[in-house]
Amino acid sequence: MIELGHLRKNKSAHIMSSHGAVMEVAKMRLVVVMVAFILCFFVIAGRLGHLMIVMHGDQQTVESMVESKRRVGRADIVDRNGVVLATSLVTQSLYANPKVVVNAEEAAKKLSEIFSELNYETLLTKLKADRGFVWLKRNLTPRQQNLVYGLGLPGIGFQREEKRIYPQAHLLAHVIGCTDVDSRGVSGIEKSFNEALTQDHEPLQLSLDVRVQHVLRDEILKKIEEFNALGGCGIVMDVTTGELIALASFPDYDPHQINGLKKERLFNAATSGVFEIGSSMKILTTALALDSGIVKIDNRYDISEPIRVGRFRIKDYHPKKMVADIPQIFLYSSNIGMVKMVSDLGVERHREYLGRFGLFEAPILELPEIGSPLVPAKWRDINSMTISYGYGLAISPLQIANAVSSVVNGGILRRPRLLKLAENEKVTGVRVISEKTSQTMRDLMRLVVQHGTGRNANAHGYDVGGKTGTAEKLSNGRYRRENMVSFISAFPMSSPRYMVLVMVDEPKGNKASHGFATAGWIAAPAVKNVVSRIAPMLGIQPTPTEQATSPQYEVFKASAQGHE
């Protein structure tokens, strides 16, 4: 018992002691594990807290995700009031993988039934082609897509694509241009801003106004139809900023259907075409002659006899047997008077001034279709003489429009632009003529509309001033009877804000024009209609009728009427 007890005691002591050691070890391990776990949980808790408190929501990421979703496709083009001129819409295009197509004959037959414009044979060759991918039809309508879905043909699929849509169709075709089937700009703004339109996602805002553009188009088209003309063009420009408000050229086209169109239809006459501008040039000639100080407003020139230069004979369209002062020469649009003025000025000075107006180099505009002027290689007396009344120098309508804008706006030449001016953007310009000359020119232009060849352009209440230009067209080295008629005007003349140019190519005179195919009968009435329709839109306050522009105007008027 004792032994046993001893033994037991011994054993229990042994056990007790070994038990204690084991417990120690176990405890240690437990502590280690617990510490490890606690550390882990602290890390997790810390991370949780970090996520919930520090980075909660992370709004920036959300916004940028929305942004990136939005960044699909080519940016829109809008007019100055935000009207959509070009936009990209998502459509589905149909393709086939000929290697997977099971029954090409059946597929071709069924597809040609859905798409009337695709014929069976072409479809069949496409579907049997030894390739992995062929386009069958680009830009399906949702209905067509549904029909094809319904066929359940193997090896035929849809690819999400973009299609460029021009909701205004013809209206701005020449300016906006168009894109090819892969959405790359091929002409107009679409081409010149191709990079920006694909990279930047804000709509591109132009300076054009669709309402004004429509009026210009409507009125010019009416004249083209009425006088059976070949085409024409028109420009409305803000003379204080150089922004183009409307830019039209005819014939125009539907930008959705450019395949198979003749080149002439895609030709933007207003910017690419260069013409001998005719009498409209006399605005510049008179302005530069007066500005040089060499010719004074009351200088008198004998305009009764035609001028002979070699084999040329320069005569007047409305001959007057008189010794005329400058307002009379301008009013009667006397070629002889103009020639005498630039002869007094000298070739060099004349040329230098025309250069200042930017007539010798292609104008800078946000369009790829810009025509370069045709300038005589050698500049002799005879060149200066003919250029003084608008022959022998071919410039684009845009160039003359911009030059005349500088004449009426106080003498500052600005760069024409198609992008809308930002709110705080300042436009720069160079002075080409003095403020005083500009004022005189406004009075002279007003005189032409009140009492001269531009009477048909007198839009009552809007104080229009301008100059007619009827130029014979040159073909194969001879001047033909066909005319290019134009009217260049600005309004209101007391403080010009807008320049309006209308040109009609080869009109045929009819009863309404008393058989005349001249600017005064064709282009001037168009300008009158354009001005009376757009002035209220553009917020031009009508002035009481027949208010004089300036005291000087009354003097001009008296001298001009004194002779009649």
Next chain:
Amino acid sequence: MKLTPFIVMSLFAIILGVVLFQVKYRVAALEVELGRIHQLIHDGQEAIKVLNAEWSYLTEPQRLQNLSDKFLTLKPMQPAQIVSLAEVLGVLEEEAKVQQKMVSHASEEMP
């Protein structure tokens, strides 16, 4: 007694675990929601584009002019239809004077 820290720790761990899972599920649910909203925004934007294009097409000036010629008798505005605010105020003033005169005239006659 020795168990107390262990129990406290386990409770803490359990609570953390539960919270973690809940947060995780909420995040997952929110992500699904976010994706859905993105899709909605995208669809909305595409629909806006289509509608804008359609609006521009329907308000194309030539179309409006044709419709106006067909259904309305509107004509381009004439300068005589536009008057300045000063003129309007002048007319109102005249009107007021006439009214006043009539009133004073009437009140003189009344008694």
